Amino acid sequence: MLDLLHRRYAPLVVSLLSLVFTPERPTVPVAEAHTEIGDALDQLRARGYEHHADGTRAIPLGTARELCRQWADVGWLKRQIVDGDVEVYQLSAHAVGALEVAGRAGGARARISQSRVRTLLDAVEQLAQDADPDVLVRMSRLDAQVRRLQDELARLQRTGTVEEVGDDVLLEEAENVLHLVRELPADFARVAESLRAMQRDVVTALRQDERPSGDVLREYLERGQQVMESTPEGRAFSGALRLIGDPQRIDELSDQLDVVLRHRFTSRLPRQQRAELRDVARRIEQGVAEVIKAQRQASHVIATQVRNHDPLRDRQVDELLREVMVGLQAWVPTTRRGQDVDPVRRLPVAEVAHLRQTTSTLRDPEPPAPLEAWDDGDDDGDTEPDGVAREWGGPHYAELREHLAAYAGPSGEADLAAAFGAAPERIRRPVDLLGLLEIAHRDGMEETGRVALVEAVRPDGSRRRFAFEGVTVRTHGRHEKDGTDHE
Template identity: 35%
Template sequence: MTDVDLEFARVRAVLDRPTLRLMSRPTSAVVLAVFRTVFDRDVQYVPAERMHLQVEEHVARLQTAGARTPANEARSAAPDAGMVSEQGEPDARPNGRALCREWVAAQWLVRSNSPDGDEQYSLTSHALEALSLVDALSSDRALISESRLAMIVDAVHRWAARAEPDPAIQVRRIDAQIAELQAERDRLEHGEVDTVDDARMRDGYTNISDLIRQLPSDFKRVEEAVAAMHRSIVEDFRQEVRPIGEILDDYLARTDNLMEATPEGRAFEGAFELLRDDALLLRLRDDIQTILAHPFADGLGAAERRAFRNTVVILRQGIEDVLAQRRQLTATLRDQIVAHDVARDRELDAVLRSVERGLATWMDQGSARDRLPLGLLPATAEVGTLRERFYDPDAESVPPAIEEPDDDVFEELDVETIRRHGGPLLTELRAALRSASADSSVDAFHGLPPEQRRPVELFGLAHLLTGHDDFESAAHLAEHRTVRPDGSPVTFHMPTAALTDERRGPVPDTTNDEHAQEAR
């Protein structure tokens, strides 16, 4: 092949890329305008239903204005998606779902699932590259400017310093930079400040904005490269016939070297190491605020200021999208390795291929408005009533007879025994508190006979002393020596109250308590 043949093949391959196909279509102006309107600089994902409605509205508006729209092409691709007017002619209103389906096939849109499970659309790297090219060509700027040349010279100088193998030359370069910075510092200390005019600041801002506009497409290209490797690995895994040990070694090695397998991945790894420095991102945010504080920024629009201020957000979001795609690949590999069944995958693949062949045959023989009844896959199984319980001999046996209770098991109890194990004796306690021989409630309690100083009597004593200030405030704690019904002593600490002549009278005397005692 001659040189012109090789050059023709290279140019032909470039022109067949989705980016240039989008730029060269007769309806590219409408498609790009819709993309720029729906996907703002701050919007990366749009829900599917909202996307369909917005595409219909925007394309219909441009069609009314006289622009050439892809509505007719979408309607010809899906004739049954259109509507019919009252005169029996096809409605000219575009179908958003059909247009989005066409743009997905053209590799301008990606349809995926959100973390919530809903379907959403996002632009591919080809569409982002086309939008970036349109933005760059539509801005009024000089292709050769001071800031662009200074950026090129600084980059060449920096990388030349890193590529220099001689340490002496590197030391001389650093000494020259130190001397230059020291001279700049001395000049600033003397109050000599060089102010930059608005024109030069505007030129530098435009140059930086051009680079920022390329970031989303660059990140999306890396994400698509990871997704392509994802599909390739899964497809190879399904067709794999090697031993499981060899499969594990091969795919784990490919996972470890995933970002080094493609040029995009290697470039992303270098950028990721740089952008992982939080101090660097903080300095970048401060520098952006400083640039926007210059007087030239008063002439910027709100959208331009917002896009320039969101540079750090774009960087973080791009890195997060690529890492999310890589995590998905790792999870898929793990699931495939754990639950991989070669025979089942081949059987499923054969069934799907047969379904595709059947659909292709039906599409060739039928028309767009033919109807084909499809049954449920799989069909409902007709199963009779299954026995839920089986014969159990124990369930059919007669339970054993109930034995007659032995009347001699329980000892005969008298009233005195029952009362000794019952509640407090409020009548005796009240009489003891009213006696003139006791100065305090604890003395009155200890004056009772042992059979009336049971632990349960303390509950009755607390009930009768309710309302005495010194008892309720627990000003004095005293030992209350009680005797259990079995004769064993036990001591409790409980508040006591002084029994003066004024306080003997108000001791509660409720008839309900006596009735309760008699009931016990």
């Protein structure tokens, strides 16, 4: 991590990676990363930041693709395949630590406070309790703790008041919490990288085949099943997971953070620190999910290698590659351009099952055959199939408008509920009530302030009652056909 921070262009790299990789986006597709970093470099060059005041370069030469490749080589970035075929960039554990160091250096300065000292004393006290096996000492400490809690409970019951803590003290405690939270991403990243390194070691040992196959397969299969217990980081994470892996504990943490953020002292915190407090639970969940994902991937790769491990085939491949390299080293220095190359006869031949022998036809596709007449088996035979579908369809706008105009008469005004109640049952469906309200809204309506009740009839004969605010509608000058007739 310190080696990365001491490199020549470390300030630029830290700034760009902080923009591209965020807690909400820990992995970025390779193409998107190249595009975003390239845009950022172009903006810096356009504003004249390509050189320092002393004439030295502030931005390295090369495209964003070349810079990302260099950062991957030195350890800033890691490339991996996700979802089968998507190649992404991810910050290495050292890069996460470097960004955290840079963030702390640019933020509020850590200082000795009551909260930080209390955290230290509580940690030492817990360490002493775990290290001391004396039962009597443990019992005396628990008795003293119970007495303190009982005294506090009695005081609350007697006075009914809680001693308020000053805003300055609360600010110190919040800064201490943020200081502890900033260490988590780097810790989670180190655990995930340790799991991936163990995966590579296991696969390499399996391919070398230096021990009997049975012993190797049995030992590494067990190690793959218990991958979290095979490294110091994994064991430490397993212990932490037992504390924070409980969903109820995460929910309690979110509720406690909500209580803190509602307090008045948080208004004195910068917006960035308030956002960090709000995202504590989510960042913990993301870190745990990242480690579990690395664990599952390591177990899958190891199990796949165990199932497909074939020492004879691997040895043949190694011998073929070695023969090809030796042949190239002997052939290249003594050849000329255009000279024929003798093939390596031992390379396996591709097994092709079948090749297409004809091309596809160039004729236009023929239209589909017409649909055949189909009898739906209607017993009564009174209603056509399309008629049944129409009765269950949308409003009959044209008939509704004609009925409304006839009901209004010469005055041109009508009560909508009364007009609907006087309509024939064929246009007194629930959907026709909605169509009548839509026509009234377009023609101009006035609310009466009273509740209107109507009874609608469905095509199957069932009835439904509806209540709505009564309206009167004017039909003068509105006899033209509705352009949205859906019959």
